[in-house]
Amino acid sequence: MAGLRARQKADRNRRILEAASSLFREVGYDSARIEDIAERAEVSVGTFYNYYENKGDILVATVSMEVEEVLEAGKSIVENPPASVGEALEVLINQYYDHSLVYLTKEMWRTAMAISIQQPKSPFSRRYTDLDNRLCDQIAALMQKLQLRGVIMTGIDAVAVGQMVFNNLNMMFTEFVKDEPATLEALKDNVARQNRPLATLISAPR
Amino acid sequence: MAGLRARQKADRNRRILEAASSLFREVGYDSARIEDIAERAEVSVGTFYNYYENKGDILVATVSMEVEEVLEAGKSIVENPPASVGEALEVLINQYYDHSLVYLTKEMWRTAMAISIQQPKSPFSRRYTDLDNRLCDQIAALMQKLQLRGVIMTGIDAVAVGQMVFNNLNMMFTEFVKDEPATLEALKDNVARQNRPLATLISAPR
DNA sequence: GAAAAAGATTGAATGAGTTCAATTTTTAAG
DNA sequence: CTTAAAAATTGAACTCATTCAATCTTTTTC
Numbered sequence: 001m002a003g004l005r006a007r008q009k010a011d012r013n014r015r016i017l018e019a020a021s022s023l024f025r026e027v028g029y030d031s032a033r034i035e036d037i038a039e040r041a042e043v044s045v046g047t048f049y050n051y052y053e054n055k056g057d058i059l060v061a062t063v064s065m066e067v068e069e070v071l072e073a074g075k076s077i078v079e080n081p082p083a084s085v086g087e088a089l090e091v092l093i094n095q096y097y098d099h100s101l102v103y104l105t106k107e108m109w110r111t112a113m114a115i116s117i118q119q120p121k122s123p124f125s126r127r128y129t130d131l132d133n134r135l136c137d138q139i140a141a142l143m144q145k146l147q148l149r150g151v152i153m154t155g156i157d158a159v160a161v162g163q164m165v166f167n168n169l170n171m172m173f174t175e176f177v178k179d180e181p182a183t184l185e186a187l188k189d190n191v192a193r194q195n196r197p198l199a200t201l202i203s204a205p206r
Numbered sequence: 207m208a209g210l211r212a213r214q215k216a217d218r219n220r221r222i223l224e225a226a227s228s229l230f231r232e233v234g235y236d237s238a239r240i241e242d243i244a245e246r247a248e249v250s251v252g253t254f255y256n257y258y259e260n261k262g263d264i265l266v267a268t269v270s271m272e273v274e275e276v277l278e279a280g281k282s283i284v285e286n287p288p289a290s291v292g293e294a295l296e297v298l299i300n301q302y303y304d305h306s307l308v309y310l311t312k313e314m315w316r317t318a319m320a321i322s323i324q325q326p327k328s329p330f331s332r333r334y335t336d337l338d339n340r341l342c343d344q345i346a347a348l349m350q351k352l353q354l355r356g357v358i359m360t361g362i363d364a365v366a367v368g369q370m371v372f373n374n375l376n377m378m379f380t381e382f383v384k385d386e387p388a389t390l391e392a393l394k395d396n397v398a399r400q401n402r403p404l405a406t407l408i409s410a411p412r
Numbered sequence: 413g414a415a416a417a418a419g420a421t422t423g424a425a426t427g428a429g430t431t432c433a434a435t436t437t438t439t440a441a442g
Numbered sequence: 443c444t445t446a447a448a449a450a451t452t453g454a455a456c457t458c459a460t461t462c463a464a465t466c467t468t469t470t471t472c
Binding site for chain 1: 457458459460461462467468469
């Protein structure tokens with residue numbers, strides 16, 4: 001039976017999440033009032049706070065769904081990466097970037113990032129940070145894979161390199177969402193340029 | 207005469223900034239109410255908002271002063287850096303990190319970072335972002351200096367490398383302030399480890 | 413199936429940041 | 443010196459996020 005209470009809970013949770021993410025897209029994060037979200041979800045304001053600790057939490061929940069998808073898509077690239085270091089990085093990173101604005105606006109990203117920095121203890125911020133770590137691990141895994149294949153010189157700390165590449169792409173993405181007119185194309189070009197020296201240097205001679 | 211009005215304005219501005227930054231240090235950002243700041247500065251709440259757009263602005267202003275100092279101290283290191291790439295980076299970066307918690311708490315850093323991401327258009331956030339860029343330029347300048355000296359191989363894009371190193375140290379610092387128990391020593395060790403592969407690879411053979 | 417216990421919902425009250433029309437102070441003009 | 447214009451200050455009022463005691467619903471117990 002799954003229990004009436006459990007079903008109602010799951011349903012309310014879904015309604016609240018849907019109401020919030022659609023409102024955020026429609027009117028922006030700041031203009032979306034809890035009262036409006038609650039009304040659209042057909043619950044009271046108090047109930048909203050029973051499901052989410054605060055307004056920021058529900059935005060981070062929305063963003064998390066998006067990152068989860070990107071991670072999934074990244075898996076297959078890591079399993080079967082292009083032959084060269086430069087290309088492999090470019091394909092994986094551009095995949096991240098290209099998905100980033102499908103469901104979320106720059107404003108939503110900015111707010112989610114701000115929250116995850118400011119309240120690092122809240123459960124949803126932890127989840128967001130965890131996703132970041134998994135992205136970082138994915139880049140590191142790609143580097144290790146390439147090293148195993150002999151494309152990257154042995155003796156290099158592939159994990160350290162992967163972390164650096166990730167931190168760089170993450171900072172660049174932060175700057176990108178802070179700059180409303182900045183384009184995805186420019187972002188991808190800049191990051192590719194930054195990765196080039198490193199990619200060349202760590203590649204094994206053939 | 208400089209004008210009575212201009213003098214009063216400068217004086218009030220100083221009083222507000224001082225009142226705010228001392229209160230933030232004493233009771234934390236969240237617990238410091240605008241009313242309290244205004245009272246300590248001997249102005250009204252309305253006047254506060256005449257000088258700063260919002261509560262966050264004044265925190266970012268405080269943090270900016272701190273970064274300004276670090277930049278100044280970094281200058282002399284860039285002018286006369288240690289002989290090796292690894293050492294030079296380590297000295298400059300550790301100088302940044304060691305100064306970071308002298309006047310500011312992790313909470314203050316978190317809040318300032320969050321604000322500068324969320325409201326990138328506000329004048330003080332622009333100033334903060336500008337300081338970040340100057341730090342990035344300082345790292346890049348160090349790399350160029352080392353390249354001129356022949357310590358870094360010619361043909362390498364020193365600026366691109368510098369940007370990557372900066373973005374990495376900046377992200378690592380962000381993670382550091384998000385993690386209350388994390389120590390400065392651990393931060394410095396981790397970043398040094400991440401820089402090692404790159405430093406080795408770009409160093410000119412002797 | 414009735415009663416008690418546990419779990420959820422509710423919305424009015426609270427509190428802090430922000431706004432703005434009225435007032436005061438300073439400067440400029442005659 | 444007087445008066446008009448410009449610039450700043452002021453604090454009461456307003457907006458929202460958040461809280462919590464009262465109430466209602468579901469589950470468990472006997």
